[in-house]
Amino acid sequence: MNPAPDAQPETTVEERAALLRLCQRYGIAPDYHDIWGKHTVVPEHGLRALLRAMGVEAGDRAQVEASLRADEEAQAAQAIRAPLPPVVVFWLDAQPWTLTLQAGVRDARMHWNLVEESGALHDGDVHDFRIELPNSMSFGYHRLDLRIEVRVNESGDSPAAGSTEDRIENRLLASTLIIVAPPRCYLPPLLREGHRVWGPAVQLYALRSQRNWGIGDFNDLAKLVRLCGKHGAALVGLNPLHALFPHNPDHASPYAPSSRRFYNVLYLDVEAVEEYAHCAEARSQVMAPDFQARLRTLRSMDLVDYKAVAAVKMPILELLYGQFRRVSLTDVNPRRAQDFRAFQASGGLALRQHALFETLQEYFHRLDGEVWGWSQWSYPYRDPNSPEVAEFARTHAERVEYFEYLQWQAELQLAAVGMSSLDSRLGIGLYQDLAVSVDRSGAESWSAQDLYTQSASAGCPPDDFNLHGQDWGLLPLLPERLRARAYAPFIAVLRANMRHAGALRIDHVMGLARLFWVPRGDLPDAGAYVAYPFEHLLAILTLESQRNRCLIIGEDLGTVPDEVRQAMDRCRILSYRVLYFSRQQGGEFQAPNEFPLNALVTSATHDLATLAGFWEGRDLELRRNLGLFPNQAMRLQQLEERKRDCAQLLSALQRESLLPPDISPQPRWPLAMTPQLALAVQEYLARTPSRVLVVQLEDLFGCRDQVNLPGTVDQYPNWRRKLPLELEKWEEDGRFAELARRLAADRRQ
Structure with missing residues (x-):
């Protein structure tokens, strides 16, 4: 400490x-x-x-x-050296656009050249250290160069005073990125036309099916998408799909990723990889009785066993890559080889470094199982630009390419799910989730060490659920470094997560304006808020939202500055409203008509109790058993508050004539959540004017235990609980169809 x-x-x-x-x-x-x-x-x-x-x-x-x-x-x-900042932001609806130089060179003529993304050219002279930019620019990223007129002699030097043997040159003085941003984020046609829509939210790993390998995969997701299309849902919400740690599958939190630009390859459907149909060795291993027995065991488990899942998936994927090398990379299947080379080219240095990181981490972890991240590698390999890393990449080229191949397969399978959402007429499609930052031991922090500080973590001050505050273990971006890079890393992360999404949730959206930093090795009470270039990041978000036709939802729970919520409303970023926290001043639940239009509403989140768990006080019982209450008085206080909350929710349902006839508005504790009562809560939210309603599938199926219990690591099976019902049985079960029928009636009104 x-x-x-x-x-x-x-x-x-x-x-x-x-x-x-x-x-x-x-x-x-x-x-x-x-x-x-x-x-x-x-x-x-x-x-x-x-x-x-x-x-x-x-x-x-x-x-x-x-x-x-x-x-x-x-x-x-x-x-003096650079009179223009690295980035300047203008809003499309806030003209005229005038740029004032930070400093000037006196008694010199200056000229500017502007190149739009479209290739359109503009130029002009600088007057009174001001640049008047053309109002015809469309939104996008444009490059402005500032040049200064200099007299030079034949040798290229500045001439002596009065010399006639000279010429005029326009030398580059500074360059800047001009971002012209649209005033608002993208809104899908369904929402522009006034429709209120709904869809389920699922932790992808939690999906059960009769054919997956013990973890929900992209094939399961495609099936869920088609089912949602059949029943009138407009979107399917997902946990972050970010790349985690293949060498340590039990590092399961999707909110502490290795990289936010690439995918978790455990979500691959191995049998859907094209090489599987042509690889006799892989098919023989998979069809062997002992292998099938392992798969049946993994499917039957109530918790995802990530290590065991990786143990069946990764060896088969290696065989498929070998098949790909033997066939596609030897001119037998040139089309597929060309597609892979195109993927590598589009991924560029970022893909290469991610795959190289995976190869290095695998190598050092095999030498020493205690090596959990790049800061424990042999010293020369900690620098991604070192000669030793370059030599390692050369001598391990095939293994590096294997990890690129896995990312290619993930890209193909998720793209197919995106196309399935279009074919199923979902209206919005996949609703993906962007984590706040990355784990300190992962690929992104290794390849971009100049962007992150290793001496602090992102977290939050104390609140009702974490009385001592939180240290999330995620690396904060350095604001000045991000700005100096013209926000290219932020843009790349947004594009990677919007590529196949119709909507994107920005976790902890307040982090665009300020982020709570905790000094490494200290407690959260030593932390402080650090400001970020909010207006710039907001402009980029609106621009990428429009370009990628992606609805934006900002998770704005907790203590959020007024200016952040005002900016969200101005830029049409949907607020994230959770029923548990939506109260009037007296503590009563807000009536449906009191919820805002530009919002996504839901009953709970992955970090909160499920509806059944909330109703039964299951989360309070878990926290007591795990010693997460600082004292008995706090536990009893929260228990009494929970009893009042449940009574107030029943009163709210009764006011809307939604209370099931077999439920008393004044019940005795402990309470039991019934399927009809759970549906009534979703109908209550469906009556709000808010544009989007998301139903947590754990609530639909009556799960008592929450997805993640903040404040725990190994004491609770975070990010492992499966849904109780196989996808193939949903139609027969009827609960999903009944939910869809009721929500469709309420959302159409």
Whole structure:
């Protein structure tokens, strides 16, 4: 742990003022208000630790003052060297577009050239250090070059005063990316026409079927999509599909990925890979009685056994890659080889480095099973640009290509699911989820080390569910580095996750404006909020949303600044409204007509109790058994609050004439959730004016235990619980059809 605040020497008023100025320069807020409205001052040791995490020395007064001076000098030098910032944002509905230079070269003529993405050219002179940009630009990413007129002699040097042996040259002074953003995010035609839609949300791994290999896969997802189309759903919600860790399948959280640009290959349907039909060895192994027995065991389990699933899938996938090399890469099937080479080319350096990371991590993990990430590799291999890494890539080229092949198969199978959603006329299609950031040990943090700090984690302050706050173990992006890269990594992540999606949920959308950083090795109470270039990130989000025809939902639970919610409303980013938290001032549940239009509504989330679990107090029982309450008084308080919540929900249903006849509006605790009561809750949400309703499948099927229990790692089977019913039996079971019938009636009104 870092030293506690009382271990720090006392600072004077002047010293603290200097520290706060330095924090302000780097966007670190010295205080905040928690979810209960309590004002919290960040301890000084936390502020200093976060400055260090940004590469700024602030250990004592001398270092703080030196860092302030260095920053002022760097800003002054940068303004002279590059009078344009790396990125400038304009909104399509906010003209005129005028760009003012940060600094100028006196007594010199300057000229600008603008190249639009379309190739259209514009130019002009700089007047009074201002550039008036053409109002004909469409939204997109455009490049502006600023040139200065310089006199040079024949040798290329600036001539002596009065020399006549010279010529005029226009030298490049600065370049900047001009982002012209549409005012609002994309809205699908169904929603533009005023329809209110619904769809289920599923944890993909949780799908059971009679043919999968112990984990829900892309084939199961396609079946669910077709079923939803048949019953009038407009979308299918998913957990993040991000790449995890093949060497450690039990690292199962989709919100702590290795990379957000690539896929979790355990979701592959092995038998749907084209090579499977032509690989006799693979088919022989799969059809062997002992292998089939293993598959039956994996399917029958109530929890996903990730390690056992990987043990059956990965060896067969290796055989299929071998078949691909023997056939497609030897001119027997040139079409497929060409498709693969095109995929590699489109994936570029990012794909190559991801596959190289997988190969390196596999190599070092086999040498030492305790090697969990790249920071434990032999030192030269920690640098993706080192000669040793280049040599490793050369000598392990086939293995690197194997991991590229897996990503190719995942891309093909998810693309097929996307096409299935179109064929099934879902209206929106796949509703995917984007995690806040990445795990510190993974591919993205290795290949882009300059973008992330390794000395802090993203997290959150204390709240009702996590009384000590949270450290998510995810790496925060460095705002200044992201801006210097013209946000290219952020753009790439958005595009990767929108490619086959009709809607995208931005987890912890507040992170576009500010993110809570926790110093590494310290507790969350030493953390602070760090500001991000919200307007720039918001502009990019609206632009990519329109280009990819992708609806955007922002998860805005908890303490969210007013300016974030106002911007979401202005840019048509749907709010994320959860029934449990949708209350009036007196604690009563909001009436359906009090919910907002531009919102997605749902009964719960993966981090909260299921409807049955909430009703029975199952989550409170779990937290008690696992010692997650700080004291008995807190547990009893939350139990009493839960009893009131349940009574208030019954009253809300009764006001809407939705209370089932066999349910008393004044029941005795403990309560039991019934199928009809669960449907009544979904009907209640269906009556809201909100554009989208998402039904958690755990609620439909009466699951008592929640998907993820925050605050636990190994004490609870997070991200492993399967749904109780095989996909093939849903129609016969009738609950999904009945849900669809009732919601369709309410949503059409």
